[in-house]
Amino acid sequence: MSSQDLVTIKPENRPTDLLQEVENLKFQGYRFVQICCTRVPEGFELTYSFDKDYELKNLRFTLADGEGITSITSLYLPAFVCENEIHDLFGVPINHIAKGLDFGGKFFRLAEKTPWHDLPKGGAH
Amino acid sequence: MGKHTVVPFGPQHPVLPEPIHLDLELDDEKVVRAIPSIGYIHRGLEKLVEKREFKEYVFIAERICGICAFGHGWGYCKSVEGLMNIEIPLRAKYLRTIWHELSRIHSHLLWLGLMADGMGFESLFMHSWRLREQVLDIFEKTTGGRVIFSACKIGGVRRDIEDSELHGIATILKGMRDEVRTITDIFFKEPTSVSRLKDVGILSKEAAIATCAVGPMVRASGIPLDYRVADTSGVYRELNFTPVSTDTCDCYGRCWVRVQEIFASLDMICQAIEKIPAGDIAVPVKGNPNGEYFARLEQPRGEAFYYVKGNNTTHLTRFRVRTPTNMNLPAMVEALKGCDYADVPMIVLTIDPCISCTER
Numbered sequence: 001m002s003s004q005d006l007v008t009i010k011p012e013n014r015p016t017d018l019l020q021e022v023e024n025l026k027f028q029g030y031r032f033v034q035i036c037c038t039r040v041p042e043g044f045e046l047t048y049s050f051d052k053d054y055e056l057k058n059l060r061f062t063l064a065d066g067e068g069i070t071s072i073t074s075l076y077l078p079a080f081v082c083e084n085e086i087h088d089l090f091g092v093p094i095n096h097i098a099k100g101l102d103f104g105g106k107f108f109r110l111a112e113k114t115p116w117h118d119l120p121k122g123g124a125h
Numbered sequence: 126m127g128k129h130t131v132v133p134f135g136p137q138h139p140v141l142p143e144p145i146h147l148d149l150e151l152d153d154e155k156v157v158r159a160i161p162s163i164g165y166i167h168r169g170l171e172k173l174v175e176k177r178e179f180k181e182y183v184f185i186a187e188r189i190c191g192i193c194a195f196g197h198g199w200g201y202c203k204s205v206e207g208l209m210n211i212e213i214p215l216r217a218k219y220l221r222t223i224w225h226e227l228s229r230i231h232s233h234l235l236w237l238g239l240m241a242d243g244m245g246f247e248s249l250f251m252h253s254w255r256l257r258e259q260v261l262d263i264f265e266k267t268t269g270g271r272v273i274f275s276a277c278k279i280g281g282v283r284r285d286i287e288d289s290e291l292h293g294i295a296t297i298l299k300g301m302r303d304e305v306r307t308i309t310d311i312f313f314k315e316p317t318s319v320s321r322l323k324d325v326g327i328l329s330k331e332a333a334i335a336t337c338a339v340g341p342m343v344r345a346s347g348i349p350l351d352y353r354v355a356d357t358s359g360v361y362r363e364l365n366f367t368p369v370s371t372d373t374c375d376c377y378g379r380c381w382v383r384v385q386e387i388f389a390s391l392d393m394i395c396q397a398i399e400k401i402p403a404g405d406i407a408v409p410v411k412g413n414p415n416g417e418y419f420a421r422l423e424q425p426r427g428e429a430f431y432y433v434k435g436n437n438t439t440h441l442t443r444f445r446v447r448t449p450t451n452m453n454l455p456a457m458v459e460a461l462k463g464c465d466y467a468d469v470p471m472i473v474l475t476i477d478p479c480i481s482c483t484e485r
Contacts, residue, residue: 002349004418008212034430034445034451036432036445038365038434038442049433051420054352054354076337078336078337078452078454078455078456081452081454081455082447091190100158106164108164110167110402115172116169116172120172120175
């Protein structure tokens with residue numbers, strides 16, 4: 001497996017597939033590494049990365065604007081840091097974050113609400 | 126049942142050079158739960174990638190953190206080089222490894238000073254920072270900068286180090302090794318240090334796995350997880366290197382791992398100086414990045430993750446960094462459970478939190 005491995009989850013199979021895939025990875029001994037959110041014209045592209053024996057496995061899917069996703073903190077508690085960050089910066093709703101770890105939009109003290117929600121203007125775009 | 130209280134810890138606190146807040150739920154003097162809160166100084170540096178050309182952005186990446194500045198520059202370059210299929214010259218790999226390991230020594234000595242200061246061991250604080258100055262002097266001599274020195278660029282490094290200068294560095298480091306040995310031997314045998322660190326802030330092996338901890342935090346819980354073992358962007362595989370780990374799972378173990386890593390880095394630099402080949406230090410970079418790439422690098426505080434995405438223009442569309450402290454926050458919360466209130470500063474210091482990295 002190369003460290004650039006990417007498994008794409010089809011929209012119709014989410015969110016059941018996400019939790020199922022993550023549970024499979026946990027069962028296989030994978031370590032949670034990160035969640036990356038990227039603003040794309042179709043919505044928000046989410047990439048979940050996991051590691052085992054220094055090899056990465058990435059799960060990828062795209063959410064439409066306003067669409068929410070279930071938290072994976074029930075399987076990997078440390079994901080709350082990335083999930084709160086994605087919620088605060090991009091405005092992606094993350095449901096069922098572990099008790100006491102859902103900061104409800106107050107994880108980051110921001111001057112502007114969800115500053116990375118809109119598609120970037122200028123630069124590369 | 127004892128008296129239940131919630132005590133705020135931070136964002137301003139003598140042991141916290143940077144702002145982080147903890148709500149400590151206490152049962153009498155015992156911590157039963159800690160809820161972390163960050164985000165006081167978030168800078169949005171990832172977003173700046175849209176405004177700077179991909180070759181220029183390395184200067185921004187270095188400014189993510191003033192302690193692991195070189196590592197962040199390297200991590201960014203590594204991810205763009207991976208995306209563009211650029212193979213850098215071997216001499217550049219050696220130079221990057223040397224500067225990165227010097228940064229690790231500088232980071233661990235800085236942490237040792239803060240740790241000593243936090244427990245009132247002022248002479249150790251002054252000695253470790255005095256030794257750290259020698260590393261900063263090497264940075265200044267070889268690059269012109271002491272903290273952010275912009276030695277890394279996409280395709281290699283900006284500056285070479287003369288062989289005679291490299292041997293001079295090896296001599297300085299051999300002298301430093303003896304001095305570090307002297308001060309750390311005292312630190313580890315001093316009864317006050319031992320009583321403040323031994324069996325305090327326990328993070329069991331199982332908890333370290335569950336919290337996905339990285340760096341010295343996880344290595345002190347008996348798991349020798351160190352990305353340098355798998356890293357081919359430097360020359361770690363050509364050096365005699367084994368990850369430092371211990372299974373004491375406490376604050377003492379985390380201190381011991383970091384100190385042993387200073388010696389390991391000193392050894393690696395001396396080995397690299399002996400083996401460094403002659404040759405170019407950079408290759409030309411043609412075209413624009415297109416596609417995406419995931420990369421990782423073992424920073425002084427643990428594994429950092431980098432992601433870049435390009436669309437064949439001069440600007441990347443996305444750059445993402447997941448820093449080691451991001452992953453160590455849940456582990457810190459776990460280590461705080463059940464500790465005495467008076468031990469909280471020691472436990473927080475032994476994770477070596479870098480809020481600057483976290484608030485990139």
